[in-house]
Amino acid sequence: MPRDHDRDHDCDRGHDHGRAVGVRNGYARTVCASIVSVADLTVELGGNPVLRGMALTVSPGEVVAVVGPNGSGKSTLLRCLAGLQPVTSGVVRVFGEPPADDSAFWRRVALLNEEPAWYPGLTAREHLELMGAVHAETRMTVEAALEVFALVERADAAPLNLSTGQRQRLALASTLLRPSTLLLLDEPERGLDTGFRGRLGDLLGDYASAGGTVVMATHDDRLAARARQISPSGVAA
Numbered sequence: 001m002p003r004d005h006d007r008d009h010d011c012d013r014g015h016d017h018g019r020a021v022g023v024r025n026g027y028a029r030t031v032c033a034s035i036v037s038v039a040d041l042t043v044e045l046g047g048n049p050v051l052r053g054m055a056l057t058v059s060p061g062e063v064v065a066v067v068g069p070n071g072s073g074k075s076t077l078l079r080c081l082a083g084l085q086p087v088t089s090g091v092v093r094v095f096g097e098p099p100a101d102d103s104a105f106w107r108r109v110a111l112l113n114e115e116p117a118w119y120p121g122l123t124a125r126e127h128l129e130l131m132g133a134v135h136a137e138t139r140m141t142v143e144a145a146l147e148v149f150a151l152v153e154r155a156d157a158a159p160l161n162l163s164t165g166q167r168q169r170l171a172l173a174s175t176l177l178r179p180s181t182l183l184l185l186d187e188p189e190r191g192l193d194t195g196f197r198g199r200l201g202d203l204l205g206d207y208a209s210a211g212g213t214v215v216m217a218t219h220d221d222r223l224a225a226r227a228r229q230i231s232p233s234g235v236a237a
């Protein structure tokens, strides 16, 4: 789980998005006023404007659902926040900095968009173990992740031998097992049954209650209803 200690250091002092909130152990604590800050964002793809002058601010501990019809720009926005989509104009800040596809950024940000590339020959459990092995601390143990994501009985199966929903649960387990303070999720409900979609809503609520921040694109009305809803134009939906 994200700890206060981590949050205290998620923003460097000296950036104007941070504010000192007190003194502890002789050091002024600074917390982010916003985790995500987008202003006047325009993205053109293939010569067509997909996002037009969008504004968005996301505070620590918020769950934000980007909602809208197919093709409205939800995935494009998430890709901008992940630093994977060059912007045409405007400003995108994540933790007070332009998102950069580098290790410092990905230590704090966990992204789930397309289906991950599964390693041939590794089981579901081994995929989670691999994720655990590359991070000094994880948010949960592999066994806990298998329990939470209802994969215990299929733990020794290769991902490609899982059902679509089971593979999505494995992808989510991987994303939520690793440490992060910002989750960027593109249609996390994809392939999940109704019961597990409700469970996912609980898990994202727990993540935010522990100080994490979630921005997701979703077509699931119930998942969206538990979040602050915005459209890719940036207005409340």
Ligand SMILES: Nc1ncnc2c1ncn2[C@@H]1O[C@H](COP(=O)(O)OP(=O)(O)OP(=O)(O)O)[C@@H](O)[C@H]1O
Pocket (backbone or CB within 6 Å): 045, 046, 050, 068, 069, 070, 071, 072, 073, 074, 075, 076, 077, 217
């Ligand atoms: N590489 C590209 N080149 C040109 N246009 C693109 C490209 N990628 C996406 N688009 C277009 O940009 C628009 C926004 O796409 P985007 O994937 O962000 O929509 P979305 O809201 O996530 O849709 P969905 O609900 O179907 O996932 C669409 O009209 C899409 O056709």
